Amino acid sequence: MDSTTDTPLIIVAGATGELGGLIAHALRDRGAGVRALVRPGTESSRLADLRARGVEIREVSLESVPDLTKACSGAHCVVSALSGLGEVIIDLQTNLLKATEQAGVKRFIPSDYSLDFTRLPRGTNRNLDFRMTFQEIADASGLEVTSVLNGMFTDLLKGDAPLIVKPISRVVYWGDVGQPMDMTSMRDTAAYTARVAMDSSTPRWLRIAGEVVDAEGLRRAASAAYGKDFKTLRVGGIGVLSTMIDLTRLLLPKREEVFPPWQGMQYMRNMLSGRGKHPSLDNNRYPDLDWESVRAVLVGDSAGSRN
Numbered sequence: 001m002d003s004t005t006d007t008p009l010i011i012v013a014g015a016t017g018e019l020g021g022l023i024a025h026a027l028r029d030r031g032a033g034v035r036a037l038v039r040p041g042t043e044s045s046r047l048a049d050l051r052a053r054g055v056e057i058r059e060v061s062l063e064s065v066p067d068l069t070k071a072c073s074g075a076h077c078v079v080s081a082l083s084g085l086g087e088v089i090i091d092l093q094t095n096l097l098k099a100t101e102q103a104g105v106k107r108f109i110p111s112d113y114s115l116d117f118t119r120l121p122r123g124t125n126r127n128l129d130f131r132m133t134f135q136e137i138a139d140a141s142g143l144e145v146t147s148v149l150n151g152m153f154t155d156l157l158k159g160d161a162p163l164i165v166k167p168i169s170r171v172v173y174w175g176d177v178g179q180p181m182d183m184t185s186m187r188d189t190a191a192y193t194a195r196v197a198m199d200s201s202t203p204r205w206l207r208i209a210g211e212v213v214d215a216e217g218l219r220r221a222a223s224a225a226y227g228k229d230f231k232t233l234r235v236g237g238i239g240v241l242s243t244m245i246d247l248t249r250l251l252l253p254k255r256e257e258v259f260p261p262w263q264g265m266q267y268m269r270n271m272l273s274g275r276g277k278h279p280s281l282d283n284n285r286y287p288d289l290d291w292e293s294v295r296a297v298l299v300g301d302s303a304g305s306r307n
Contacts, residue, residue, distance in 0.1 A: 007031065007032070007033055008032050008033065008075075008076035008077070008197075008198055009032070009033040009034075009035060009074055009075045009076055010027050010032050010033065010034055010035070010075060010076060010077050010078075010079060010194075010197045010198065011034075011035050011036075011037060011071070011072050011075045011077070011078040011079065011100075011105075012024045012027070012034055012035070012036050012037070012055075012079045012081060013036075013037045013062070013078070013079070013080045013081065013082055013096055014080060014081030014082040014083060014111065015034075015036035015037070015038065015050060015055065015081065016036075016038055016042060016046045016047070016050075017081055017082075017083055018186060019081050019083075019113065019186050019189065019190060020036075020081030020082075021049065021050065022186055022187060022189075022190035022191075023079060023081055023190040023193050023194055023197075024036055024050060024053070024055050025053055025190070026190045026191045026193070026194035027194045027197065027198070028053045028054055028055065029194075030194055030195070030198060032076075032194070032197070032198055033056070034053075034054075034055045034056065035055070035056040035057075035058055035071070035075070036050055036055050036056065036057055036058065037058055037060050037062075037068070037071055037096075038057060038058070038059055038060075039059070039060075039061070039062070040059045040060070040061060041059075042059065058071045062082075062092040062095055062096065063092065063095065064095075065095050065098050065099050065102070068095060068096055068098075068099030069098075069099040069102045069103045070103075071099070072096075072099050072100055072103035072105055073103045073104075074103075075100075075103070075105045076105070076107065076197075076198070077105065077106075077107040077108070077109065077197045077198070078096065078099075078100040078105055078107070078108050078109070079109045079193065079197050080093055080096055080108070080109060080110050080111040081111055081113075082096075082111045083111065083258060084258055085127075085130065085256075085258060086130050086133075089111065089127075089130040089131060089134055090130055090133050090134050090137070093110065093111065093134055094134065094137055097110075097137065097138060097141055097143065098141075100143060101141055101142055101143055105143075106143065106144050107143065107144045107145075107146070107197075107202075108138065108141075108143045108144070108145050108146075109145075109146055109147070109148065109193060109196060109197060110131075110134060110135075110138055110145065110147055111131075112131050112135075112147040112148065112149060113148060113149070113150055113153075113189060113193075114128060114131065114149060114150070114151075114276075115128075115149065115151050115152065115182065115267070115270055115271060115276030115277070115278075116149050116182075116207060116276050116277065116278050116279070117131055117132060117149075117270075117276065118135075118205070119275055119276060119277075119279075120270060120275055120276055124266065124269070124270060124275070125263075125266040125267060125269075125270055126263060126266065127258070127259075127263060127266075127267075128270070135147075139204075144201075144202075145204060146196055146202040146203065146204060146205070146206060147204065147205055147206070148189065148192060148193050148196060148206050148208065149205065149206070149207045149208070149278065150182070150184035150188075150189045150192075150207075150208050150209070151181065151182025151183050151184055151208075151209050151271070151276075151278065152181065152182065152183050152184075152267065152271060153183075153184065153185065153186050153189065154183040154184060154185045154186075154210055154211070154292065154294055154297045155185055155186050155297060157183075157218070157294065157297065157298065157301075158297070158298065158301040159301075160259075160264070161264060161267075161268065162264075163215075163218060163268070164218060164222050164230070164298075166222075166226065169222075169226075169228055169229065169230045169231065170230060170231055170232070170233040171215050171218045171219045171222060171230055171231070171232045171233065172232075172233045172234075172235050173215040173232065173233070173234060173235070173272060174234070174235050174236055174237060174238055174240060174241040174268070174269070174272050175237055175238045175241075175272045175273060176272075176274075177214060177215045177216055177232055177234065178214050178215075178216065179214055179215070179271075179272055179273075179274050180212045180213065180214050180274075180277060181212065181213060181214065181271045181272070181277070182207075182208075182209035182212055182271075182277060182278050182281075183209060183210060183211055183212075183213060183294055184208055184209050184210040184211075184291075185210050185292040185297050187292060188208070188210045188289070188291055188292055189208070191289055192206075192208055192286065192289060195285075195286045195289070206282045206285065207278040207279075207280065207281055207282050208278075208281060208282060208283050209278060209281055209283070210291040210292050210293065210294075211291070211292075211293050211294050212281075213294055215232050216232060217294070218294065219231065219232050220295075221293070221294040221295040221298055222298060224295050224299075225295050225298035225299045225301070226298065238269060238272065238273050241265065241268065241269050241272070242269060244265060245262050245265045245266055245269065248261055248262040248265060249262040
């Protein structure tokens with residue numbers, strides 16, 4: 001299944017971000033050549049770790065399709081780990097898509113890395129709406145496009161996603177306590193994406209989860225990781241969460257931010273409602289990968305907080 005060339009060159013856009021950097025490192029660990037596309041004038045301190053791992057740095061404007069085309073020349077696959085609003089996910093990523101095709105590169109991995117937005121109606125999640133729009137553009141291209149969908153990054157449970165509330169030892173949720181949720185660490189998402197990038201033939205969609213867990217499972221994982229008894233706390237139904245989203249968006253719109261509070265709440269609604277749940281998983285495509293559990297990720301958080 002893992003059919004690769006001997007020393008493929010993989011382009012990574014967004015390698016100065018956390019996920020993009022992990023993807024670049026995972027590719028280098030597997031022996032691939034990596035060329036990171038970075039914005040002109042990027043601070044050298046943000047590139048030091050990439051250079052230390054043998055990543056080629058290419059400064060290029062994402063607004064210039066001709067320059068991007070030159071930068072993508074000779075690649076086996078182009079991987080996008082870009083992050084932003086519509087200007088980035090739709091406009092600039094479309095430039096990267098066009099450059100990939102014009103450079104003669106056959107394969108493209110978009111910056112999707114999310115729950116299964118193919119199962120959602122438009123309007124339930126602003127940032128995923130951007131990805132739906134780009135999906136239509138990508139599918140109209142002549143490229144072999146593969147999206148990696150990972151559910152939610154497990155790492156967000158350490159603070160950014162307010163499901164595990166450490167000060168009061170509670171796992172909060174809306175809806176059904178038994179609703180399963182797909183969660184994958186950034187490390188595992190990056191490792192899997194690296195394998196996909198080096199693979200010669202992959203399907204349009206690949207869905208993964210380091211662990212599928214419900215609110216009760218989160219409670220057990222948090223209790224074990226932090227060494228104290230957590231309890232679950234149902235805040236209300238999905239309708240209550242929707243009302244909270246509407247009020248938060250009205251009072252604190254912050255539309256120019258990529259992840260305003262209401263955006264994270266939209267994502268939790270997509271997960272807790274079950275509408276963004278993966279119908280099946282493709283973890284076994286690369287059976288040698290070792291998946292991090294929710295507990296393992298939280299144990300790392302617990303150890304870090306004691307240091």
